[in-house]
Amino acid sequence: MAKNIIEAINLKRNFIVGSETVHALRGVSFSISAGEFVTIMGTSGSGKSTLLNLLGCLDTPSEGDYKLDGISIKQMNKDERAMLRNRKIGFVFQSYNLLPKTTAVENVELPLIYNNEVSARERKRKAIESLKAVGLADRLYHKSNQMSGGQQQRVAIARALVNEPVIILADEATGNLDTRTSFEILSLFQELNQKEGRTIIFVTHNPELASFSSRNIVLRDGLVLEDTVNNNIASAYEALQKLPKLDD
Amino acid sequence: MIKRYVNFSNLFKIALRALSNNKFRGFLTMLGIIIGVASVITMLAIGQGSKRSIQGSLSEMGSNMIFVEPGQGMMGGVRQDASSMQTLKQADYQALVDQSEYLSDITPIVSAAGQAIYGTNNTPTSMSGVNASYLNIRKYTIADGDMFTDQDIKAAAKVCVIGKTVVTNLFTNGEDPVGKVIRFKNIPMRVVGVLTEKGNNSMGQDQDDVVLAPYTTVMKRISAINYFNNISASARSEAVSDSAQDEMETILRKSHKLADDADNDFRIRSQKELLTMMTSTSDMMTVLLAAIAAISLLVGGIGIMNIMYVSVTERTREIGLRMSIGARGIDILLQFLIEAILISVTGGVIGVIFGVGVSLLVKFAAGWPIFIQVYTVFLAFAVCTATGIFFGWYPARKASNLDPIEALRYE
Numbered sequence: 001m002a003k004n005i006i007e008a009i010n011l012k013r014n015f016i017v018g019s020e021t022v023h024a025l026r027g028v029s030f031s032i033s034a035g036e037f038v039t040i041m042g043t044s045g046s047g048k049s050t051l052l053n054l055l056g057c058l059d060t061p062s063e064g065d066y067k068l069d070g071i072s073i074k075q076m077n078k079d080e081r082a083m084l085r086n087r088k089i090g091f092v093f094q095s096y097n098l099l100p101k102t103t104a105v106e107n108v109e110l111p112l113i114y115n116n117e118v119s120a121r122e123r124k125r126k127a128i129e130s131l132k133a134v135g136l137a138d139r140l141y142h143k144s145n146q147m148s149g150g151q152q153q154r155v156a157i158a159r160a161l162v163n164e165p166v167i168i169l170a171d172e173a174t175g176n177l178d179t180r181t182s183f184e185i186l187s188l189f190q191e192l193n194q195k196e197g198r199t200i201i202f203v204t205h206n207p208e209l210a211s212f213s214s215r216n217i218v219l220r221d222g223l224v225l226e227d228t229v230n231n232n233i234a235s236a237y238e239a240l241q242k243l244p245k246l247d248d
Numbered sequence: 249m250i251k252r253y254v255n256f257s258n259l260f261k262i263a264l265r266a267l268s269n270n271k272f273r274g275f276l277t278m279l280g281i282i283i284g285v286a287s288v289i290t291m292l293a294i295g296q297g298s299k300r301s302i303q304g305s306l307s308e309m310g311s312n313m314i315f316v317e318p319g320q321g322m323m324g325g326v327r328q329d330a331s332s333m334q335t336l337k338q339a340d341y342q343a344l345v346d347q348s349e350y351l352s353d354i355t356p357i358v359s360a361a362g363q364a365i366y367g368t369n370n371t372p373t374s375m376s377g378v379n380a381s382y383l384n385i386r387k388y389t390i391a392d393g394d395m396f397t398d399q400d401i402k403a404a405a406k407v408c409v410i411g412k413t414v415v416t417n418l419f420t421n422g423e424d425p426v427g428k429v430i431r432f433k434n435i436p437m438r439v440v441g442v443l444t445e446k447g448n449n450s451m452g453q454d455q456d457d458v459v460l461a462p463y464t465t466v467m468k469r470i471s472a473i474n475y476f477n478n479i480s481a482s483a484r485s486e487a488v489s490d491s492a493q494d495e496m497e498t499i500l501r502k503s504h505k506l507a508d509d510a511d512n513d514f515r516i517r518s519q520k521e522l523l524t525m526m527t528s529t530s531d532m533m534t535v536l537l538a539a540i541a542a543i544s545l546l547v548g549g550i551g552i553m554n555i556m557y558v559s560v561t562e563r564t565r566e567i568g569l570r571m572s573i574g575a576r577g578i579d580i581l582l583q584f585l586i587e588a589i590l591i592s593v594t595g596g597v598i599g600v601i602f603g604v605g606v607s608l609l610v611k612f613a614a615g616w617p618i619f620i621q622v623y624t625v626f627l628a629f630a631v632c633t634a635t636g637i638f639f640g641w642y643p644a645r646k647a648s649n650l651d652p653i654e655a656l657r658y659e
């Protein structure tokens with residue numbers, strides 16, 4: 001039995017807007033073990049991002065508890081959560097969030113800058129290794145604005161990998177990309193999951209992407225509607241090959 | 249969980265990086281600080297320079313000097329012009345010599361202006377009738393020959409000591425003036441000594457364009473008067489200068505037989521007083537100029553604050569990202585604070601260089617006396633760092649208090 005990495009116990013999150021209370025999450029429970037590739041789906045406004053922010057320790061639940069890698073974050077203060085994010089979590093955002101006018105290597109080094117145990121040399125070595133793992137060995141010193149959207153998202157994935165996190169959290173990571181590039185990125189996630197055993201949570205509003213992961217959690221109105229295991233995982237790489245060729 | 253320390257060198261690199269990404273804007277922001285610091289340095293250099301030059305030339309005249317002028321006298325309710333006053337007499341001088349404890353040198357001074365002639369050469373000059381103490385009081389020395397003696401004074405002898413300018417004007421063919429007879433207002437006078445060259449004083453007067461003669465000679469043979477123009481003296485030391493002044497007043501009042509409620513019919517002034525008066529004007533100027541400069545520093549600081557706010561707003565997403573990958577509030581705070589300090593201190597360095605340059609330019613182009621004190625340079629750096637911290641604090645705090653989720657979502 002693989003180790004439990006995430007344990008969500010009856011998570012609730014309320015937002016107070018003026019005089020009204022918005023119940024974004026109404027009690028969500030599940031656990032995710034090492035090596036899983038989980039898609040979290042649901043229509044817009046169903047609470048996906050709110051859930052992911054809680055799982056990523058960017059936010060704290062109004063009620064319920066959450067354990068990351070066996071550590072409860074309930075009693076943690078801001079700085080402790082920052083440290084936890086720095087050591088155990090890798091984020092991939094819809095809009096890449098790379099630093100402008102900055103090379104790929106420097107962007108990937110960023111999480112390690114806030115880790116005193118990693119020397120400047122080690123930092124660079126790890127960043128290059130990470131960039132190689134996402135297929136950007138030949139773009140190490142390109143600046144962020146000199147790269148395509150797909151390449152920028154690869155840099156962002158390399159940045160999420162560089163601190164060797166226990167989990168990678170991706171929120172609509174393919175949302176800004178065309179179909180072809182989306183499949184390329186998805187195929188990269190699959191590769192990281194299947195070859196390197198990375199645990200990944202992939203949030204999307206697109207139901208078509210469900211077949212590529214090992215498990216699907218569907219949210220509706222802040223509650224888990226479905227939680228199913230997918231035994232018939234489709235290959236994103238094969239799907240990519242079947243797409244009509246572009247005329248260059 | 250392990251405590252994580254702030255890694256200053258990394259934060260420094262981040263701040264430096266942010267600045268080099270926006271060099272021109274950084275430079276424009278620095279401009280306020282550059283102008284502020286450069287003007288502080290220049291103003292203080294000019295202020296200090298003029299103060300020092302005043303002090304220098306006054307103390308070269310003798311810093312313990314005290315002089316008494318006739319004056320403040322009333323005659324039948326009419327205030328009298330000081331030059332027409334005839335209140336300082338031989339008896340006053342004698343009383344000072346006999347009774348004073350705090351004075352080391354005393355001389356009467358009787359002035360006369362006129363033409364000095366030697367052979368076919370002549371020059372307009374002024375003669376001072378004095379005694380030998382005058383040399384000590386005014387810090388003159390004899391270069392050649394001797395000073396006239398007390399015997400010469402008693403006899404009202406027709407002898408004189410002349411300054412370098414008079415020598416140059418009268419003895420054009422390089423003769424030795426000592427022993428020669430010159431004429432002053434048609435009175436033949438034998439030159440017994442030549443004064444060592446002294447140059448101009450701070451008012452630009454030629455201190456070598458003088459003829460010194462026994463005061464008795466000037467009174468009896470040249471001007472035909474029985475009073476002095478003033479009496480000059482030296483206090484034994486600067487410390488007793490005030491006591492000496494009081495003592496002089498007491499002696500002169502007694503000598504003039506003034507009633508207790510009567511005003512002085514003379515005026516005592518000291519070199520120290522003059523010095524304080526002149527340096528205090530220059531101190532006031534320095535303070536005024538420094539205040540103007542400080543205001544420009546303040547404006548520069550506000551410029552930094554403004555640009556840091558803009559920078560924090562522009563980089564909201566970056567801040568959100570940094571927080572999401574593990575930067576704490578303190579890391580973000582220090583990053584922006586270091587950036588603000590870098591702007592202000594770099595501006596300070598350029599400002600100091602610029603200020604020193606302008607000071608030297610003023611010195612060589614306009615010929616003003618300049619003095620740059622090392623402490624003003626350090627002060628400038630300290631003020632710049634403080635400006636950076638003070639004006640960078642609020643923007644940096646704003647950045648560090650951002651919520652990572654909202655910052656990441658910021659458009």
Ligand SMILES: Nc1ncnc2c1ncn2[C@@H]1O[C@H](COP(=O)(O)OP(=O)(O)O)[C@@H](O)[C@H]1O
Pocket residue numbers: 015016017022023024042043044045046047048049050051
């Ligand atoms: N900071 C917030 N303040 C108020 N309401 C919020 C906030 N964040 C999310 N919500 C609300 O919570 C619900 C879930 O939002 P979200 O998790 O972003 O949905 P999704 O990512 O599935 O589209 C929405 O109704 C949204 O309006």
Ligand SMILES: [Mg+2]
Pocket residue numbers: 048049050
């Ligand atoms: Mg969302």
